[in-house]
Amino acid sequence: MTSSPAELMRSNLLEVFDEPDANRRAAVIAANYSDDVLWHEPDRIIHGRKEFEIRAAELRAEHPDWVFRPAGPASELDDIGHLGFRYGPPDQPPVVSGMDIARTRDGVIIELYTIVTDIRQLS
Secondary structure, X not given: OOOOHHHHHHHHHXXXXXXXXXXXXXXXXXXXXXXXXXXXXXXXEEEOHHHHHHHHHHHHHHXXXXXXXXXXXXXXXXXXXXXXXXXXXXXXXXXXXXXXXEEEXXXXXXXXXXXXXXXXXXX
């Protein structure tokens, strides 16, 4: 069964970036991303599924207790998916807000763009 761009966006946020278990995260990455996926972060481009997996693990390790939450419903237009996100300590205002936009093909993400729209300073 092929996943829609909106389903892939929800999975990208909650089953990859909000997943603490490395084995579960790796399985979702293997199922939902092309071998040669490109991930455009604000300060770098990640090439390939293995590098994607490594970078996702690094982000989880930076703030292991923080959580990602959708900032509304995922949307799609043709092969493009979009989902806003909030990231920070649970039960507190988000520290980071942004959006992920993905190009998909044949039920997998082939290119992901992460755009940070706001960063709140921690006191």
